[in-house]
Amino acid sequence: MEADANRRNLLLLITLRWLAVAGQVATIAIADLALDLALPLQQMGLVIVFLVGLNLISLHRVASGLEVSDSELCVELLLDVAALTLQLYLSGGATNPFISLYLLQVILAAVLLPPAASWAIVAVTSLAFVWLSRFYRPLDLGTTGHAHGASTFFDLHLQGMFLCFLLAAVLVVLFVTRITGNLRERDAHLAEMRQRAAEEEHIVRMGLLATGAAHELGTPLATLSVILNDWEHLQPIDGDGELAEDLEEMQAAIARCKSIVSQILLAAGEARPEETRRAALAGFLDEMVARWREARRPAELSYRNGVRPDLVVACDGMMQQMLFNVLDNALEASPGHVDVEALQQGDDILVRVRDAGSGFAPEALAQIGKPYQSTKPQPGRGLGLFLSTNVLRKLGGGLSARNLAGGGACVELRLPVAALAVEDADAA
Template sequence: MHSLAPATGTDKRQAIESARTDTTRGAGVRNMQQLIQLRWIAIVGQVATIAFVHFALHIRLPLAAMLGIVAYLALFNLASLLFWRSRQDVGDLALLFALLVDVAALTAQLHLSGGITNPFVFLYLLQVALGAVLLPAWAGWVVVAASCAGVLGLVAFTGPVTLAAEPARGIADPYVQGLLVCFALTAVLAAVFIGRTARILRDRDARLAGLRQQAVEEEHIVRMGLLASGAAHELGTPLATLSVLLGDWRRMAPFEGHPELQQDLDEMQTQLGRCKAIVTGILLSAGDARGEAPAQTTLAAFLDELVEEWSATRPVNRLDYRRRLDGDVPIVSDSGLKQMVGNILDNALEASPDWVGLEAVREGQDGERLRLKVSDAGPGFTEQALANFGKPYNSSKGRPGGGLGLFLSLNVARSFGGRLHAANRHPRGAEVVLELPLSALALEGREPDEPTDE
């Protein structure tokens, strides 16, 4: 069962580190997929270029050796595709090895087809660019060193074919034609694949920034939770004293003969009971009063009880409560969830004292998600409030500490694996929607009961 109990700093750091590792792994997988896709394009391009040069330009190439390298590259790419398909962890060493294989294959093909006189020698620059984008600095320099070694090898070791360049012929010269094709190919592939890879890395960095922001917010929750728990302990004694005093006043002569004063005492006792319930809820959520077994109930009963308790302690003129559940389900009654929904209802009541709406619906193919929508007929959210929804101290109420309610609610929703979002209604009012997976509250091994539509 979830609660509002603050997790330890170690737990939070471990969770963020785990999420950061998962994010990095996802980017590594996508980068490897980019390399595999680029390698297929290189294989097709090599076959087409070899055929064109050998048969159209009548430059005799060692077809068996060059097609053998193409076949080896295709087998390596197919093995890479099958190997990485079911894995989630692609490290820098794996990406470095894949790029070095590409550099070696390019070196071998250039050695067999003109060496340093082959205009496609500039394809080394594409490998260097990919290494600089995909890999850490040290690994990128390894790719640079391998490419430089490949170029030096082409100079030192002459291959079976030598290409003659006649730049004076202009576009009619095969070397110039190959140079133009190489330039266009390198530019296009760099723009497409390096741009796509950069977007993957930007997405990863954005997710990591979001995780860091979430960690800061949750540390804020931890501090607030510790302060609230301590305050709840300290408030217990004065609240008990006030309850005794109110009981004594009720039996005193000045109050017994005045029904109006008795009514005021009843209201004071009701509000005092509400304060004590809030304090008890804080202690329950902090784990200080968990001696008894968790209360087992059903989703419908939990919602009905929540609405009944909230309506009895708030001056609401009209609560439009609609519960449309496609079958009930047994759950554990969670005080943290009850407080969160009550807080959202309180905000709606403050904005719209005459009418508040609450709609509960089960969604999903098997009804595995609970959707709670709290609506009001107030002025609605400002654009700035919607843009900063769920951030601490985002409030237009102008009082100290304002804006913490929705911030706390958003973090509680996250702890349940759910989400909280807001929008304005047309033509007036606002709505806050809470979506939770029922698995976060459901009792294991229990089947849903009969439908309880209302």
């Protein structure tokens, strides 16, 4: 992030240097042609050529994509100070009103560089100012100066001071605001990355808790399963139809608990690799929606699948749980109707889940995907969309939500095809 901000700031320095070149060419032309000032055009032209060459090198440096450091920005500013010092030496030294342009270099250093480097620029410009007050090439006013003497020089000096002030003020506003914008963007990105790191740490803690609970539950569930199997063969239960039916129901509940535990371990990466299977995404979505319909039994479920049938993906329980979280939220908001649509849009797979509920509150939409953002009063709620958001983010996709004009809400899951698709085993 720091290197990216420095790269953008180097581009701003390059732009400023192009403006300096144009300004120097225009000023020298006006002084020579309109004011008849005798200037060492060849030497001043060489300084301008140096600035043009420096800019071309800097542009190549940016195009290379290599990291731009604070030290490199400091060297760039020092070279600009050196070029300005040479031009001032050739055109009157400290008596030249454009000597106040040193302040622009100091301001840029204060914004772009660390304190130590900024103070170094202050020291260099101050020494250059002192040196120019004693060593410089005096201005030759030519015929204009001989005709009007000191008054003409004073008028030119005032005009030059005004032009220098105007130029410095405009450049400070234009470039310092853009530089501070780059820095603000960097800080905002840094804050976002810190927030994401905190959320991922939260997921790690929940994952450790979930896998620990799954391991702990494995033993008692296995014990209950063995006991229920033994009871099934007991004569009193075998002869009682009602008890046998209850026993069968208990065994089904135990089997479901064991399946949930297996899914938790699978999502944590502790299941065997063969439990992740390859399947057509369209069929996998059909299977997941059918499984959710059977388990939740919504009053009305509309489902449309427009995914290409030949798209093969690596399927696991994490994708199923991600979709189930969103569908469960929609069902809680709208028990009477849930609408699911899967389609392919460019390089992405979109799954849209709509409900007919009251929609999201504005503050909930602003915090969508954050942990514990729920309107439900029970503690620990609001993790479903948070977990789904982070799963999608890991895959390079995303989750978005909006309220519908006619009532209800729509949650959209976006998954890149490249993150899901796998080559066919025969082709491999």
